[in-house]
Amino acid sequence: MTILTLTRRILLGAGAAVALSLGAPAHAGSHQVVDSIHFLIPGGAGGGWDGTARGTGEALTEAGLVGTASYENMSGGGGGKAIGYLIENAESNHGTLMVNSTPIVIRSLTGVFPQSFRDLTLVAGTIGDYAAIVVPADAEMDSINDLIDAYRADPGGVAIGGGSVPGGMDHLVAAMVMEAAGEDPTGFKYIPYDAGGKAMAGLLSGEIQALSTGFSEAVDLANQGEVKILGVTAPERVDAMPDAPTMMEQGLETEFVNWRGFFAAPGLPEEQLAAYQDAITKMYETEAWEEVRARNGWVNIHNSGDDFRTFLEAQEKQIGDLMKKLGFL
């Protein structure tokens, strides 16, 4: 590991040197905030974390806010391996930002890995996606309450599917909805699929009656006329699809955001943290970011520093309470 890190450092150094000598004139008089960022990605190439880190890195360097960006995929342990690495090698990783998302909260609650977000330096939550409950377009249900009525009429005949394991995000959202409606969150049938696409096939084939999924995926399918969105877990209607009603306006107190954001090694010096946060804050104003964001269909949900901590603590409580009721904790 030491050798690997060493080589990477040298490469990074070389990269930074090249960027300084060649890149500096190009950005002369511009607003570079950080020389270089090394992104640590806790999963393999091609996943959601990977896309977030590379997209953010691309926007930051394009916009000239950061000199160079490098990336390292370190999968294993559902993300736990990268977290452990960042904490153990904190001293030598001040130049590293790790991408993560809602599962870090869920997995530290269930004890998949021993650490939690509290062991890291919180930089910022950058983007997010709401959750949604959808049914096939030709279903007779038009509101989330129709679905709940159908469930009350025939509890065994209404199965809700999702693209995550029991106790994972999609299951939790469905359970939150049931709980908000005054039903037993452990009572309904949750059918897990190993990918969102397969869950969608299950919905359209009639195997399951409703699907708990990400809002952006639901919007794409609703635009194609395949599904109806019964409810979104946003505080108010989302611009991407103003027709989709929120859970709140239908009388269900359900709010949920699947966020993605960045963490740094523990003990990161204040001024360096401030520089990272500054770079990210300025990124939202740039065209480069707007292009990356639109291409990926992300929603800007920016929480920096202490706001990020408050947000994460609230989410941890929301999820933790529910998981206790569901018997996962």
Added chain:
Amino acid sequence: MLEGLLIGLSTALSPINLMMVVGGCLIGTFIGMLPGLGPMSIIAIMIPVAITLGDPTAALILLAGVYYGAIFGGSTSSILLNAPGVAGTVATSFDGYPMAKRGEAGKALTIAAVASFAGGTIGAILLMIFAPALSSVALLFHSAEYFALMVVGLSAIAAFAGTGQVGKALMMTLLGLIMATVGEGALFNMPRFTMGMMDLQSGFSFITLAMAMFALPEAMFLVLKPRRADTPDDKGGDGKITGLRFSRAEGRAILPVIGRQSVQGFFIGVLPGAGATIASFLGYAVERNIASAEEQKEFGKGSVKGLAAPETANNAACTGSFVPLLTLGIPGSGTTAILLGALIALNVTPGPRLMVDAPEVFWAVIVSMYIGNLVLLILNLPLIPYIAKILSIPRAYLIPFILFFTLMGSYIGQNNSTELLILVGFGVCATILRFADYPLAPLLIGFILGRMLEDNFSRSMQLYDGISFVWERPMTLALLVLALLLVLLPSYRAKRARDRQRGVADGD
């Protein structure tokens, strides 16, 4: 339809787009030959390049070229080095590698190229004609049927029963099924059999296991038994590897195989969640079962039919997987999931309205498939003699070469050095098993199908509160009966042949 085809053709045949497809095929073939990089990762790498092109048609054509190139490149490492880089080409190595060992590497690669071409092209024609109608077929299958389909896929191991190794093949299959249970299942929120090791959290990786079962023992075998008659000798130079063409008789033998498997493979590919792997195993099993007793003996030892069947089927299935992607917006495999991401990034949302809203994209995809296939064939046929020369590298250089690619292949996807320890550990076990004459392919089949088998089974159990789906759903029952027949038929026929003393029993 004709009009659409013409629009597609005129856009796809512009010089720029032709360059894209040629470039894509070349990149795909060369990267695809590396065992660690399957079509999925190569497409993921190429997406930013494609998106910067700005034009959705050009981007799609580039990606289609990369896709087909990667599939063909993957077959190459299966055939030459017994190192299948993706699950879909495992069955290719069953007969492709024995052919290469006999010195017929050139011929094997040609058959693979022709079979892939035919599978892909016939698949594209079927896609063009049936895509709208097939979207409903894709939704006929529930988890119960997928479970039954996986059981049919497992019957491919019957192909190894013919050689008098029934017991050993079954043991290896069970071992594979057991190994598939390691890790955090998709349906259970807890890690199983990980012994607290974080690196086992997501289970064994396919690529590491494939390298450990096939490629590593191969290299070890070359070292430990240096003078075996059936290993390629280390003359260097051209050696025996000259025959690029297959004979007319062989051509006649594989023609019906290609015909059957391109249709069967396509329809399996249409089902989201089945895909190229099942198609290739099923194709192999079916062709072996309907072959004459004489030809059956050749399967597993370098049968041209045994090579053509999975190669046709996996390409046809890849094309078939575009049906749910384009007509329903449902990605049925990892690769189509990545392509869906690319399409959305290009402002094209696949689904029922794609043919209405953006017909030119729909047709461009189909035409780019034809062209991708054709260009691939034209590019690769002349290259085959050079690619096949890998095997005439003297053994002293070839072994380190195989070892290097094996180790790299399992490291590259995960960037995790523990994979290397797992690889070597299993590689040693696999070598011992090979010396004891245990077939390793059934283990890999069990491992690949095990997870899907379990997921679909437990999902059905949950939906039906028990196993009543087995008899309540007619299609499930029919598929399970078919699986039983596929397993029993060979031994019944073998028995009948023995009864008649002479093995002329020609059951079909």
